[in-house]
Amino acid sequence: MKKMLLTGVLLALSGAGAVKVGVLLPLSGSGSVSGQAARNGYLLALDEINRAGGVLGKPLDLAFADDGSSPAKAVPEFVKLVTVDKVDFMAGGVSSATSIAISGPAKQYNTFMAWIGAAAVPVEDAFADHKYFFHYHPWSYYNFEAILDYFKYLKRSKGARNIAIAYEDGPFGSAGIDATVAAFKKAGFNVVMSEKFKTGSGNFGPLVSKAKAARPDILYWVGYDTDALPLATEIKQQNLQLGLIYGTPPSWPVGFEKNKLADNIAGLSLWLPSSPQAESRKFVAAYKQKFGNMTEEYFAPLAYVNLKTLAAAINRAGSTDKDKVAAELAKTNTPTPFGPLTFSKSLKTQYQGFKSGNWLHFQFLGDSRVPVYPVKFAQKPMVWNK
Amino acid sequence: MSRAMETSRTVTRRPDFTARALVPLGLFFGLALVFPFLPLGTRAEYLLQIAFFTLVAAILALSWDILARSGQVSLAHAAFYGLGAYGFALLGKVMPWFAAMPLAALIAGLVSLILGAVTLRLSGMYFAIATLAFTEVVRTIIQNLPESVAGGANGLLVPALLGGNARAQYFLAFGVLLFTALVSLAIRRSRLHHAFAAIRQGEETARVLGVSVVRYKLAAFFISSFLAALGGVLFAGKTFFINPLETFSLANSIAPLTTSIFGGLYTTLGPMLGATVLRVAEELLHNSVKNGYLVVYGLVLMLTILWLPRGLMGLLRRGKHGGEL
Numbered sequence: 001m002k003k004m005l006l007t008g009v010l011l012a013l014s015g016a017g018a019v020k021v022g023v024l025l026p027l028s029g030s031g032s033v034s035g036q037a038a039r040n041g042y043l044l045a046l047d048e049i050n051r052a053g054g055v056l057g058k059p060l061d062l063a064f065a066d067d068g069s070s071p072a073k074a075v076p077e078f079v080k081l082v083t084v085d086k087v088d089f090m091a092g093g094v095s096s097a098t099s100i101a102i103s104g105p106a107k108q109y110n111t112f113m114a115w116i117g118a119a120a121v122p123v124e125d126a127f128a129d130h131k132y133f134f135h136y137h138p139w140s141y142y143n144f145e146a147i148l149d150y151f152k153y154l155k156r157s158k159g160a161r162n163i164a165i166a167y168e169d170g171p172f173g174s175a176g177i178d179a180t181v182a183a184f185k186k187a188g189f190n191v192v193m194s195e196k197f198k199t200g201s202g203n204f205g206p207l208v209s210k211a212k213a214a215r216p217d218i219l220y221w222v223g224y225d226t227d228a229l230p231l232a233t234e235i236k237q238q239n240l241q242l243g244l245i246y247g248t249p250p251s252w253p254v255g256f257e258k259n260k261l262a263d264n265i266a267g268l269s270l271w272l273p274s275s276p277q278a279e280s281r282k283f284v285a286a287y288k289q290k291f292g293n294m295t296e297e298y299f300a301p302l303a304y305v306n307l308k309t310l311a312a313a314i315n316r317a318g319s320t321d322k323d324k325v326a327a328e329l330a331k332t333n334t335p336t337p338f339g340p341l342t343f344s345k346s347l348k349t350q351y352q353g354f355k356s357g358n359w360l361h362f363q364f365l366g367d368s369r370v371p372v373y374p375v376k377f378a379q380k381p382m383v384w385n386k
Numbered sequence: 387m388s389r390a391m392e393t394s395r396t397v398t399r400r401p402d403f404t405a406r407a408l409v410p411l412g413l414f415f416g417l418a419l420v421f422p423f424l425p426l427g428t429r430a431e432y433l434l435q436i437a438f439f440t441l442v443a444a445i446l447a448l449s450w451d452i453l454a455r456s457g458q459v460s461l462a463h464a465a466f467y468g469l470g471a472y473g474f475a476l477l478g479k480v481m482p483w484f485a486a487m488p489l490a491a492l493i494a495g496l497v498s499l500i501l502g503a504v505t506l507r508l509s510g511m512y513f514a515i516a517t518l519a520f521t522e523v524v525r526t527i528i529q530n531l532p533e534s535v536a537g538g539a540n541g542l543l544v545p546a547l548l549g550g551n552a553r554a555q556y557f558l559a560f561g562v563l564l565f566t567a568l569v570s571l572a573i574r575r576s577r578l579h580h581a582f583a584a585i586r587q588g589e590e591t592a593r594v595l596g597v598s599v600v601r602y603k604l605a606a607f608f609i610s611s612f613l614a615a616l617g618g619v620l621f622a623g624k625t626f627f628i629n630p631l632e633t634f635s636l637a638n639s640i641a642p643l644t645t646s647i648f649g650g651l652y653t654t655l656g657p658m659l660g661a662t663v664l665r666v667a668e669e670l671l672h673n674s675v676k677n678g679y680l681v682v683y684g685l686v687l688m689l690t691i692l693w694l695p696r697g698l699m700g701l702l703r704r705g706k707h708g709g710e711l
Contacts, residue, residue: 028680066672071625071632072442076435076669079552083431100543100627104550105435122543122627170631174529174539 018058019320021310022065022087024078024102029069031094033251034299038094038116039064041303044283044290049311056319060311063087071101078102082109088320089114091306094299096120103127112322114310114329116302119143120175128348132326136306136353138270139346144180146359147248147268150373151218152187158384160243164193164216166207166231168223172250173199177222192216199224204234217243217386225253232261243386251297262364264383269360271298271337272369276377280337296369301337309334309341326351410702411567411655414662418560422553434552440665441559442620443645447657448566449613450642452573455652456606457509457586462501462517463614464638465524469494470615471622471633472528472536475544478623483547487619494615495608497524502607506600509589518639525634541629544622559620563658566613570654573609582606583652614642648690650699659698 023042026035042062050059063085067074074095081087082105089112093099099118103126106113112132119140127133138146154160163184167173174196181191192214195207204227211219219242221231228249235245245265256262273284273294283301288294313329314320330351333342338358346352361373365380372382418441426433450463473490474483481489505516529539536542548554573579581602584592589599622628642657649660668683675682694700 068672071627072439072621073672075625076432076439079435080429080432084428086428097541097625097627097629097632101625104546104624104626105552108550108552120540122537122541125543126626169526169529170539172539176533176538176540178533 018061019055019089019314020061020063020085020087021307022063022078022081022085022090022092024065024067024074024081024090024092024098026069026094026098027064027066029067031069034094034117034297035066035069037295037297038092038299038303040287040291040295041300041305042091042307044287044300045304045307045311047290048286049308055311055314062307067095067098069095069098071098074098074101075105079105082111088112089310089314089325091310092116092303093118096123099123100126103130106130106133110322112325114306116299116306124346124348131350132322133349134326134329134343134351134353135346135349136302136341138354138356138358139352140175141347142354142356143248143268143359144176144183145356146361147220147246148183148187149356150361151184151189151220151246153373153375154218154244154384155188158217158243158386160189160217162190162192162214162216163218163220164195164211164214165191166193166195166197166204166211166219166221166223168199168227169196170199172224173222197223197227200226202227202230204231205238208234208238208240212238212240215241219245221245221247223247223249225249225251225256228253228256228265229259229261232259232265236261241386243384257364257367257369264363264365264385266361266363266372266382267369269296269298269362269369270354270358271301272296272360272362272371274368274371274379275337275360276371276379277335277337277339279335283337298338305336305338305341309336414655414658415560415564415567418563422556431552434556436665436669438552438556438559438620438624440662441556441563442617442624443641443665444658444661445559445563445566445617445620446614446638446642447645447649447661448563448570448654449610449617451646451651451653451657452570452613453606453610454646455573455579455586456582456603457589458505458603458606459510459514459643460517460610461514461636461639461643462498462520463610463642464634464636465501465517465521466494466498466611466614467618467621467638468521468528468628468630468633469497469524469611470618471544471628472618473615474619474622475542475628476536478545483545483623487616490619491612491615494618495612498607498611499604502604506603518636521634521636521639525630528634529630537629539630541627541632544626544628546626547620547623555620555624562613562616562620566616567654567658569609569613574654578602578605644687646697648687648697650697650702653699655702656697656699663698 025038026032046060046062054060063081065077065081067077091114093115094117096118100123107130114134116136119137121140124139167177181194184191193211195210197207247265247267309332313325316328317324330343338354341353343351343353360371362369363372363382370380371377421437422434453460470490473493474486477486477489501520505513508516528536581597584595584597585599585602592599645660645664646657650656671682
């Protein structure tokens with residue numbers, strides 16, 4: 001009995017004064033796939049951090065909260081983590097709308113935020129003047145920079161000139177579409193079609209017919225996973241001849257790679273389980289060991305990197321003083337599953353982590369996603385169908 | 387007393403309020419007024435945030451109920467709510483918030499008259515579908531305005547209401563809900579109440595009785611959308627950001643409908659009570675049933691509607707005066 005009491009007291013003492021990190025994620029609602037993946041990434045990082053001695057000599061403590069993918073839920077949950085759970089630092093964040101909604105309380109409480117997601121430009125505006133905002137995910141304009149870079153490569157190496165754009169009519173597909181067309185034209189491409197569609201309608205007949213008449217080299221498709229298969233089916237049925245179909249859905253349909261229709265379709269990802277970086281291989285091995293399976297969601301390694309680098313910065317700072325931790329986190333220069341991580345200015349914020357150079361372009365080849373660009377990371381030659 | 391006489395007395399009874407009937411409503415607002423001053427310890431600020439969004443949900447539900455009293459089961463509430471939010475975001479750039487707020491609501495009210503006029507001949511499912519389509523039309527228009535004007539599909543940042551002061555925002559929401567409740571009570575006491583009820587029970591009969599159906603239906607639309615737009619302003623000013631997809635989402639039309647049914651249709655207290663109980667239940671479930679709390683929440687909602695077809699107000703109506711409000 002005495003022994004048990006002593007153990008309890010020791011455990012309580014070891015927890016007292018532990019650094020606490022609040023993690024706000026969409027564990028339910030529309031963003032839950034990314035949120036659950038991120039949660040696993042955090043849990044894996046927490047295990048490793050605490051096995052290696054914790055933070056400031058104590059086991060690191062995480063407090064998860066579900067923002068429900070909704071601003072109305074995110075604000076109270078954020079305030080709860082800061083004022084009730086009294087976390088020392090905040091991490092997480094996937095959706096742009098919820099991130100903007102908490103920008104008010106974040107400034108009010110002067111919260112230290114190591115943020116993994118929220119790529120929309122208005123988020124950058126909302127946190128432009130926040131002193132302790134570290135943003136890991138590339139801003140949306142970096143995504144397009146990466147795509148444009150790849151297409152320029154296709155122009156040089158394959159003679160691609162004509163681009164047809166198919167975009168869904170919601171915010172995801174339509175945002176900045178005029179700027180996209182202008183950027184392609186400025187880079188010397190002919191935009192031979194720019195056609196919007198209603199996501200989930202399943203009817204791509206007219207769109208593909210129009211594309212067929214325009215004879216593009218690349219079909220650039222901006223939409224959601226639900227449209228991937230109907231579009232690929234219609235292209236096959238109408239025998240649309242293309243050099244490349246390039247899609248940028250937030251996630252691909254489960255098992256899409258196993259479908260023959262997916263062959264040679266290309267896309268963009270910050271990370272793939274097959275990413276060649278040594279840190280990625282280590283992450284994949286550790287993830288499989290802990291969870292018994294592997295995820296293709298890049299929010300898992302992103303969350304992992306997020307917590308590991310934050311913990312390392314706190315340890316280097318030797319305290320939870322926000323200024324000291326910010327100074328140390330700003331100095332981060334470490335290999336990650338996405339490539340090296342350093343922080344530098346973006347257009348409006350002080351501390352931006354990954355940028356356009358961290359994106360990988362892959363193709364569905366032989367039942368899996370295979371990196372094909374940048375060339376130095378290509379595991380197989382890209383298939384160009386023209 | 388014969389059954390016929392009883393019925394006759396029910397129909398002709400004035401909707402007067404006794405002091406006792408006002409007690410539950412007074413208690414509700416009394417509690418809401420002192421809520422920010424309750425000794426809630428470290429949870430005070432967190433609960434204040436929950437309470438703010440509860441008040442907004444109550445405004446939306448009560449404003450929806452006012453329209454439903456005229457027999458119009460609308461799915462256009464997201465449009466009015468969104469118009470309020472967008473109106474405030476745009477007007478807030480050129481005028482102070484206290485001017486932008488009512489003006490945004492007025493714009494939503496005027497736009498609602500167009501919908502009201504177009505859908506005058508529709509009822510039931512046809513009316514609901516038309517209102518749903520209207521929301522989609524408004525969303526598409528907003529989304530296709532030049533990005534420099536309304537942010538396009540990306541959305542736009544909204545100026546923080548009252549400098550982002552949570553307590554001040556709460557009291558503003560409290561004031562708007564109080565105003566909404568007073569409007570609802572005023573309707574209950576006026577001839578609008580009889581006209582709305584007559585139209586709801588049968589437009590042809592209402593016409594025969596001399597009720598100007600067109601005028602009263604449009605009045606219901608205007609009042610309801612004006613109040614819903616005020617809710618949209620509060621939400622946008624609190625969350626600093628709006629985009630067409632989320633602001634005009636179907637969820638924003640369905641939530642006030644379910645809340646009103648849950649609380650008790652055609653009453654003032656019912657939708658407010660429904661919003662409060664649902665938000666508290668959601669929060670409790672969220673914290674206790676981490677995974678799948680929405681399933682439990684949905685089941686609770688379904689069972690309550692099944693067992694209490696008149697909503698929470700059905701419980702109060704068992705009392706002598708409770709059902710009057």
